Structures are given as structure tokens and as C-alpha cells.
Amino acid sequence: MKRNILLSVFSGLLLWIAWPPTHYTTFLLLVGFVPMLLALENIIHSNYTKKGKKIFGTAFLGFFIWNTLSIFWVYNALKMVGEVVALPISLIPYSLGPLLMATACWLYYRLRLVTNRGFSLFGLVCFWIAYEYLHQSWDLAFPWMTLGNGFATTHQWVQWYEYTGVYGGTVWIWILNILLFLIYAGLKETANKKLRLKLISAFVIALLLPLSFSLYRYYSYQEQPNPSNIVIAQPNIDPYAKETSISTLQQVSILTRISDSLGQHNTEFFLWPETAIPEAVNEETVRNNPYYQQAQHFLSKYKNGNIITGAETFKIYNNRATSTASPYGDGGGQYYDAFNAAMNIENSAEVQFYHKSKLVPGAESLPFGNALSFLKPAFEHLGGATGSYGSQPEPGVFYSQSGIGITPAICYESIWGEWIAKSVKKGSQFIAIITNDGWWEDTPGKDQHLDYAKLRAIETRRWVCRSANTGISAFINQRGDIVQQTKWWVKTAIKQDINLNSDITFYVQYGDYIAKAGSLLALIGIGFIVVKRFI
Template sequence: MSRIQKLLLSISCGVLLSLAWPPLPCFPFLFLGLIPILWLEEICADSANGHWSFFGYSYLALLIWNVLTTWWVGNTIIGTGDISSVFAGVFANTANPFLMCIPLIGYQQTKKHLGEKFGWIALAGYWMTFEFIHLRWDLTWPWLNLGNGFSQYPQVVQWYEYTGTFGGTLWIWIMNISGYVILRDFLLKRNVSIRRKNITGYCLLLFLPLSISVLLYFSYREKGKPQHVVVVQPNIDPYNEKFDFTTLNKQLLTLIELSRKKISPQTDYLVWPETAIPQGIFITDIKDDPSIHTAQQFLNAYPRIKLITGISAYAKYTSATTSTARYSSEGNFYWDAFNSAIQLDTSKKYPIYHKSKLVPGVEKMPYPQIFKFLEPLAISMGGASGSLGEQKDRGVFFSTDSVGVGPEICYESIYGEYSTEYIRRGANLLFIITNDGWWGNSAGHKQHLEYARLLAVETRRDIAQSANTGTSAFINQRGDVSQQTAWWKPAVIESTLFASDEQTFYVKNGDYIGRAAIVITTIFILTGLFKKIKKYNIFSHSHDL
């Protein structure tokens, strides 16, 4: 095959995966998009520099996919006007495909030493191990984990309540490997009966999970106690107004006036977005803060309502209690900054949750010993010097009638197993509070909402999403979206959500498929090492003779 043909295969892979990704409506390409990668591996395996050649074509394919799908990561330049903020997007979209190549190179090596069938098993295991790690390390960026690709059509993956998104990743690899076998059989003009058998198997692997999912979708009924919920989207410019503290009163009045349009004495919850109260508030001073006091006065007329809102919070220490604590020479104390959520009601109690899946580079400096030099770039992107503080466990806000709400801040909602801890700790509803306006009217805020649909299925929880300038909406336990708001427009919406207390198999067991993939990966790595050692010993023995 010529170099041009190989390039076309590589490009077709990147384009197909991009077309399959939300917000585009072409998810069936997920079952075809990786076939060119498998074809390229077989072609490159016979060349002199097969490893490097396969790496190069794979990297190009994955680079195209990343750039076409998440180019918006660098779009903060629209607000900052600082060209350096584009570097974040460049780094994310060039580093991520490099990391994605690691399981592919591992597959090539395993196939070479253990054969094709073991290679395919290893490929799925290596890829899911990569996704598992990518959900958990400091440079976390699981936005393009394959299982997320079905988010616009949760009707086809209702079994995520048993498998989580790893089930989708495994399904995609099974379908692409099966599709590649059929393609190869056709090109090699193999026996017709073999081709029919493989095509029959492919159809079963495709339509059986689809049929199960559709059956689950149409037979599912909402469960739980009804709760009247109002969501506010204030549409405050995150760059030019949001953190201009001379406009604090105006922002707060906007939130209150929008809220008044929909709330009633029967309203149970009112949801405001991430950092709706943006000025830093020391936790010890919350009850005396003017903004909190104003919000409390507003709530006094509605004793039933629980307001869940984002705030910027600070904690003060006498010593460096946490790894993120900074020293204040002016006040002679240590302090932490948090991106937080708080519940306000007439009880005058102030439960707080601190965001703990922090955005690398902006809210958290990953591996500071290595990346300390990037701190000025983080600040130019709207971040802070150093890292924000975190909390170990997920916090659940309870009401007097024992309904629990899991407050998810920004992109915490794309972390499936992480989010299940809210449910295990008693959350009957999930509220996502976010900004989503940092990247303009791009695919970013649309993808974020779509991913929440998968979370609703995984946990079988109703979700309310309140965005500052992005997209707000309600999502039911089947993953259906209702009352989705328009971009860059103030809005207030209301709905009845159902506070369920049931726990799905996935909630109870988490990413067990990802853990199984780690076991498979470990077995193949150890097998490969054993074969190399054995080969080396045989060679050394023969040399000695």
C-alpha cells in the first residue's frame, strides 16, 4: 500500500470518530471509526520500520479526532485576548493523542509475540486501562473516553446502569474488531460460509445490546418522591463581569429576580450556577457575609425552599494543614481557596461541598515539581496561582424531609465512578452547577450537557443542570433532556424531579470493567516479559555452548 493510501486511512479514522462524536448525530460511525487503525497496524507490521510507521499514522488519526472534537479547549482567547491561553488547547489536543497511542503500540507488540486473537483481547484491555488511568491521574482528561460517544443517544446504552461507560468502550472495540475481520475476509475473498458466519456474529453483537437497551428504555418508569425544582441561568459574562466585584449586588439581584419568576411556596429546590456568589468568603464568616445575608433574606419568604448555589470559598489555618495551603504574610496565617457549593435555607445551617475533580492547569497544577513553570499560563486562563483545595469525600446536602442532593461542580459530572459516591452517601437527586461560558458558543458546553445524560442512566437519578452562560436543563432517569435553555440568554426553568433512593448495579460496583482491564493488561505484560526473559536465557545458553 502506498504512503498516500496509508495517509487516507489515517485521516479517515480521525474524521469518522469526529463525525461520531456529539453534538453531531452520527454515533454509528463509532462502530466503524477504528477499523482503519486495525488495518494500518496489519500493513505496517510487514514494513521495516513498522513500529514507528504505525505510531505515526495512529498519532495522525487520533490528532485529527482530538482537534476536530475538542479544539474549543483553547478558545478562552475570546475572553482573555491573550494568545498564551491558546497553548492550553494546543497542549491538550497534541498530548492526548500521544497518550492514546500507548495502548495501540502495546497491542502491536502483543499481537507480534502472542498472535492476533490475543492481540485483540489485549487491545481492548490496554485501551480501557488507559481510560481508567485517565479518569484518575493529575493530567486527567477523559472527555474522549470512547463510551462517552453514545451520550447524545442514551436510548442505545440503557445498560450503562450495569456497566458504566466502560461497557460502551468495550462494545465499540468489539464491533470495530469484528468489522475489521469482515472487511479483511472480503478483501482476501475468503470462503463465503466463513464470511456469512462472521457477518451473522457482527449483527448479533450489534443488535442484541441495542435491543436490550431499547427494551430497558421503554419499560423504565421514573422512581422516587416528587420534588419541584427551579433552575436559574443568569447569563453573566464570565470574563468581563462575573469577577468584577463592583457588580456583585447587580449579579445577586439578577439571580433573585429571575428566581422570582418561577418559584412558589411549593418549590422544594432552587439551583444557581457555579460561583454564582463569586467573591471569596471565608468559611468561618459565611453567616455574616453580605451576599449570603441577602440570599437568606430572600429565602425567608419561602421557608420550603433549599437554595443550592456555587460560591468561592476560603479556609483559614494556623499551619500548613493541607498540601495546597498558602501562607498569607499580611495576616500571618495559611489559607486554601475552593470552588464550592453551599445549601442555604431557613435553618441557618451551611453545608458546603468543595469541588474535588479540578481542571488540570487552571484549578490544579498537575505534578507541580514538573509543571511549576506553567503557573503564569494558568493565571492567564482565569486560574489561580497554585492549586485550589479539595475534599476527600463527596458531600451530600440533606433537607429536613431527608431528601439528599449531590452537588456536582463543572466537569465533575463526567466522572462516573466518582459521581456514584454521592449516591452511596444518600443523594436522591444530582444537581450540576457549572459556568460553561469560558469557551464561547462551541461544542464544549453542548458535550458537557450530553455527557450528563449518561450519568443519569448510570445512576438512575434525575438531574438539574444550572449553567451561568452555557446550557441549563433537566434530565430524567432515562437520560431524556427537557427544557434545554438557549446559549447566552438569561433563563429560568422549572420541573418536577423524582428523588429516587434505589442504587444501580453500577453505583454499587463502579468501574469494575476498568479494573478487569487492568488485570488483563497486567497478565499480558507479565506474559510478554516472561517470554522475553525466556528467550534471552535460551540465547545466552546457546551462546555459552
């Protein structure tokens, strides 16, 4: 048993070493699951009782190590609620992913009991894909550790994400790991040489074919000239001071000043970060808001200028119009929704809003709100501090007065490939990410978040313009290259002529079809296990 534990730990460490933001060890993803598969194989062929529990426990150990070491920075973001509760709460994201991963391995074992190894390994890939798709779709969504994200620092290897999205990367990693596992297992099991040669040949083809295509696509890809001048502002305001020691007026003044330092007569967009306007703005009376007027005054010198900015906004209703609405004022029958929003401000009376939809579970939304609706009065009594944000059901697109379409993505919404793709399909020509990664401090979290944005550029073949309050802000081209980026914790601005694109990629057209197909096959596999169990 100790040997299997060591194999599991080794697998977890390999996957962690391979994970972004590292640049030179990504190749370990292609072998990182082999020790885990060997440990599971040892248990399957052992004389242990309760093998299912040992399979689950062994898998959970390795995946917990991988996840915790890769996203340890989550603890920093939770310190705002108090260090005493930060650690136990952070155990949820540290553990939930590994629990689902271990469940996929347990289902592989159950399938192995009723069919052969080859079919079961195919089932394992489907179970894993189903876990990843569930973990981006349910109320506790946190798809940060989706396997395909692992190539974010070696984006030259996965230019074919424009056809598959990140789930293509998940499948590629599993195919190569399974082939290596079978080659090694064949050596131990004295398999015939012909089979071993076929497996080696399959591994070489599975490795080189996607890699060669990707490198060819990367070096041959040409953007079509269609320039637009963009300025990104990075105000570098301590997130803990945004709503306390620095007034909103001062914050907007900082943003206009650094934006103006690089603005030119043909600048079309100024990009400001998430909650750049931290004082609540009533959407119905926004044109009377002093900060909106301050922003419009700044734009008066830029004829075609637009400001895309984050803001705290709210809407008032005469009834409980949404499930997230809370009583307003003295309880006179009015309700309101608060939003983590993006605004598009232009040189006209037109104002556009986008309400963040992929809300952080617990901090911005109440998971399983319908099932836990009985808790709503308690949260209202506490001021709606948890799960109080409203959202919108579909991705948004901003349109400038000149007709340019923009995808607004707020914070970690940018790790949902299909969500971004839906916006692009509606007419977006570039992606604007606004975020505040300062909560995570100077940890790999901010670097991973930046790196993942490169994958959105490849999937959609759109430039990504990223404004982060404290860094790292960046321009990313249609191949996923970071053309410019800022330093961390620096007040600055950067500008770039980007190329707008209106072409639709295969992935934008069809979205996460691999994930949906894999999940369907996983359900069929589970049904097969259940039927065999009772026959």
C-alpha cells in the same frame, strides 16, 4: 505508506463526524476504527523497518484529527490567559489523549509480535480501556473523549449503562469495529466461508442484542412518583465581567429576582450556577457574609426552600494544614485554602459546603504537585495563580432539612461517572450540576457537556438538574431525556417537578469495574510482552 496515512485520516474524520453533539451520525462510531485497524495491519505485514514507530505515528495522526476537531473549543477557554499562549497550551489536551491512544496501538503491535491476531486484538481493547482509566485518574485527567461518551446524543441505545457505565460503551464500540475488521480482512485473505459466516453472525448478535435490550429498557422504564419542585436560575452574566464590572450584590439580586419569578410555595430547591457568588466567602464566618444574608432573606418566603449555589470560598488555618495551603496575610504563620465550592443554604443556621475535587489541571491545580512541590514557592510569589485551589478527597452529599440527599457536581466533575455514583451511593436522590460554560463561547463544548450529563442520569437513574451561568441549563429525567432546557446566552429560569429516587443501580454499587478489570489485564499484557522480549 500514503494509503495508510489516508486510512488513518479517514478514521479520524469518521470518529469526529460521529462524536457529540451530532445526533444522526453516531452509528459511525461502530465502523470508525476499521480504517485505522486496516492501516495498522498493512504496516504489520509490510517490509518497513521500524514498524513500531510507523504504527505509533499513523495512529497518532488519526486520533489527533479526531480529538482536535471534537474539542477545538478548548482554545476558547484558554484565551483568558492571552491569545499568544492559548494555542501552544491548548495543544496539550489536543495531543495528550492521542499520544495515549497511539501508545495503546503500539502495545497492540508489540503483543502481536509474540502472539496471534485474536489474542492481540483482545489486548488492544484492554490497552485502550487502561488508557481511558488512566486519563480519568491521573493529575492530567481529561476523560472528555472516553469512547462511551460518544453515545450521549443517542442515549436510547445505551440504557444498559446502569449496569456498565460508559466503559460498557467503549467495549461495545471496539467489539463491533474488530468484528467488521476481521470480516473485511477475511475477504482479502480468502478465509474459509464458515469462519466468515461466524464472524458476520457474531457482529449481528453483538449489534442487536445490546441495542434491543436498551430500547426495551428505555420504553418500559417507569419512574416511581416522588415529586420535588426545583427552580433553576440562569443569570447569563458574562464570565469576563463576573469579577470586574458587575458587583456581587447585583449578581445575587439578579439570581433572587429570576428565581422568585418561578418559585412557588412548595419549591424545595433553587439551583444557581458555578461561582454565582464570585467574591471570596470565609466559610468560618459565612453567616455574617452579606451575600449569604441576602440569599437567606430571599428564602424567608419559601418554608422548605434551599439554595444550592456555586461560590468562591476560603478557609484559614494556623498552620499549613493541607498541601495546597498558601501563606495568608503578612506571613504571620497563618495559611489559607481557596475553593471552587458549592453551598447549600437553607432556612436555618445550617450551611453545607462541597469543595470541587476534580480540578482543571493547571488552571485549578498543579499537576503532580508532590513531584513538582519545588515550584510551590514560585507560585506563592505570583499570588498562587496556578494550582491554588484546595479540594476534598471524597464526593459530597448535601441534605436538605427535609432529608433529601443531593449530589453537588461542579462544572466538568459531571463527566466522572464513578465519582457521581459514589455520591449517589451515599444517599443522593438527584444530581445538581452547577457550571459556567461561558468561557467556551457558543461552541460544541457547551452542548457536549450537556449531553454527557444524560449518561449520569442513566448510570444512576437519578434526575439531573443543571444550572449553567450562560447556558445550557436543563432538567434531565431518569431515562436520560432532556425534559426542559434553556437557550444559550439568555437570562431566564425554568422549573420542574422531578421524581426523587433512592434505588441503587448495579453501576452505582460497583462503579468502574470494567475499567479496573481492563486495566489489570492490560498490565498483565504488558508484563507478557516484556517477558517474551527477553526470553
